[in-house]
Amino acid sequence: MTTSEYRKPLPRGEDPALTDSFWEAVKRHELLIPRCVKCNKFFWYPRQECPYCMQRDWNWEKVSGKGRLHTFTVVRQPQNPAFNDDVPYVYAIVQLDEGVRMVSNVIGCKIPDDVKVDMALEVTFDDVTEEQTLFKFKPASS
Amino acid sequence: MSIRGSAAIVGYHEIPTRRMYQGRSNWSLLTEAALGAIRDAGLRKDDIDGLICQEAFNSLTVAEYMGIKPKFTMSMTLHGATGTGSVATAAMAVSAGLANYVLCVMGGTRDAESGGQQPGGFRGAQPGGRPAPPPPSGRPTFGTEWEAPFGPVVSANGGYGLMKQRHMYEYGSMQEQFAKCAVDQRYNALLDPNSAFSGQPITVEDVLNSRYTNDPLHLLECVMPCSGGGAWIVTTAERARALPNPPVYILGIGGPATSHDTIAQESDVATTPVVLSAPVALQMAGYKAKDMQFAEFYDCYTILVMSCLEDAGICPKGEIGRFYADTDTTYKGAFPINTNGGQISGGQPVGGGGGNTKQIVEAARQIMGRAGQRQVARNGLCLVNG
Numbered sequence: 423m424t425t426s427e428y429r430k431p432l433p434r435g436e437d438p439a440l441t442d443s444f445w446e447a448v449k450r451h452e453l454l455i456p457r458c459v460k461c462n463k464f465f466w467y468p469r470q471e472c473p474y475c476m477q478r479d480w481n482w483e484k485v486s487g488k489g490r491l492h493t494f495t496v497v498r499q500p501q502n503p504a505f506n507d508d509v510p511y512v513y514a515i516v517q518l519d520e521g522v523r524m525v526s527n528v529i530g531c532k533i534p535d536d537v538k539v540d541m542a543l544e545v546t547f548d549d550v551t552e553e554q555t556l557f558k559f560k561p562a563s564s
Numbered sequence: 565m566s567i568r569g570s571a572a573i574v575g576y577h578e579i580p581t582r583r584m585y586q587g588r589s590n591w592s593l594l595t596e597a598a599l600g601a602i603r604d605a606g607l608r609k610d611d612i613d614g615l616i617c618q619e620a621f622n623s624l625t626v627a628e629y630m631g632i633k634p635k636f637t638m639s640m641t642l643h644g645a646t647g648t649g650s651v652a653t654a655a656m657a658v659s660a661g662l663a664n665y666v667l668c669v670m671g672g673t674r675d676a677e678s679g680g681q682q683p684g685g686f687r688g689a690q691p692g693g694r695p696a697p698p699p700p701s702g703r704p705t706f707g708t709e710w711e712a713p714f715g716p717v718v719s720a721n722g723g724y725g726l727m728k729q730r731h732m733y734e735y736g737s738m739q740e741q742f743a744k745c746a747v748d749q750r751y752n753a754l755l756d757p758n759s760a761f762s763g764q765p766i767t768v769e770d771v772l773n774s775r776y777t778n779d780p781l782h783l784l785e786c787v788m789p790c791s792g793g794g795a796w797i798v799t800t801a802e803r804a805r806a807l808p809n810p811p812v813y814i815l816g817i818g819g820p821a822t823s824h825d826t827i828a829q830e831s832d833v834a835t836t837p838v839v840l841s842a843p844v845a846l847q848m849a850g851y852k853a854k855d856m857q858f859a860e861f862y863d864c865y866t867i868l869v870m871s872c873l874e875d876a877g878i879c880p881k882g883e884i885g886r887f888y889a890d891t892d893t894t895y896k897g898a899f900p901i902n903t904n905g906g907q908i909s910g911g912q913p914v915g916g917g918g919g920n921t922k923q924i925v926e927a928a929r930q931i932m933g934r935a936g937q938r939q940v941a942r943n944g945l946c947l948v949n950g
Contacts, residue, residue: 467709495717495779501715513714
């Protein structure tokens with residue numbers, strides 16, 4: 423879909439210099455997560471300082487995209503009416519195998535019947551416009 | 565140096581919570597609540613030298629509007645903990661000699677268009693999650709990048725849906741147990757003319773049959789935004805004894821505590837910062853949670869009031885569902901909770917989580933022995949949370 427047809431909000435970052443490379447990787451269908459050089463931990467969301475040790479020295483690291491559904495809620499009334507046609511959909515916190523938790527959607531299964539906390543997931547990429555891809559999650563293929 | 569018992573609530577006023585108050589501005593409603601509390605405390609407006617408000621309708625504007633010149637003032641961004649936070653802060657202020665009579669006032673009037681779906685987000689700060697993203701021209705935030713593209717739920721419902729889902733998974737808490745919380749609170753509201761739902765009983769079946777706002781939250785477990793407000797006056801214990809009402813001594817305070825702005829960033833989704841604040845308050849007061857005779861706990865949603873109660877130690881973590889199943893929490897019961905129905909069955913005044921006014925006013929009312937037909941039998945010690 424063209425950008426002008428897509429009515430839902432696209433990601434708008436406070437600090438594009440920080441996160442542009444993340445979204446470029448998502449467009450290539452890769453998931454990168456910040457990893458601190460000093461304490462070695464992954465963290466989310468991206469920010470200048472590692473929230474564990476406060477150092478400003480971290481790298482984007484490619485991850486498998488595998489994880490589990492930490493919790494979710496089924497949206498029946500979105501805050502933004504642009505999402506109304508998608509109802510019901512899943513607004514989720516996914517915990518990656520690397521330990522970080524990300525907000526996203528779970529797609530590719532019957533909603534709500536097939537959605538269960540702790541179900542195995544893997545990242546999938548939704549090319550919502552010509553310029554923008556979003557990362558989402560689907561049931562892991564065993 | 566402890567401030568245990570050095571401050572007291574000496575007066576209060578509550579504006580009945582209603583869906584709309586036509587023709588009344590926020591400042592006018594707040595003024596009505598404030599003047600009512602001042603009168604109730606046996607004071608005059610000129611006695612007030614301290615003022616605490618919520619951020620949404622801040623103390624600078626209230627002071628200007630009402631012609632008050634507080635030597636101590638603050639506006640708090642604590643969402644549903646603002647009321648409790650104001651009591652704690654006022655207690656510290658009067659104990660330190662920064663003011664004599666601190667007026668705390670919060671609430672507001674609901675616009676016909678407010679709440680509900682808004683592409684630009686909803687007004688004011690809300691508990692449990694960031695405000696929805698600003699319009700496309702607005703300043704970007706963490707939310708506009710990492711949450712908005714995935715379609716958050718309307719108002720604060722999303723975060724609490726996430727919390728409840730995880731709580732049910734981790735602890736096996738059941739929908740019927742959450743429903744009982746709503747049912748007991750509604751029972752408490754039946755005789756309260758200040759409630760938006762007085763005279764309207766509900767059953768567990770009613771709760772479970774009410775539509776999902778967002779699974780697993782049912783409509784009857786969520787607050788309804790309303791117009792309303794409340795105010796209370798805090799002073800020193802010595803001054804309190806000269807005033808007409810029985811003093812409501814503040815024996816322990818803890819917090820305000822926090823760990824996140826949005827529930828999605830909370831490291832333990834089914835646990836609240838009450839684990840940080842309650843032990844401090846109980847230790848200051850010299851009591852255990854089990855010594856408490858009743859509780860007034862902020863209740864934007866059943867999951868929130870229930871998680872906070874177990875985090876305060878009313879029962880072991882994860883067992884609050886069973887606690888509700890086994891305990892009569894009405895004003896007649898073994899452990900009364902939210903004895904006026906709280907905000908779920910009272911309606912929640914707009915303006916920063918309603919300022920948790922229902923809990924503060926009701927705690928003071930019950931301890932003073934002024935709750936009429938809803939008076940709890942054992943009213944010596946109340947645990948209050950926001």
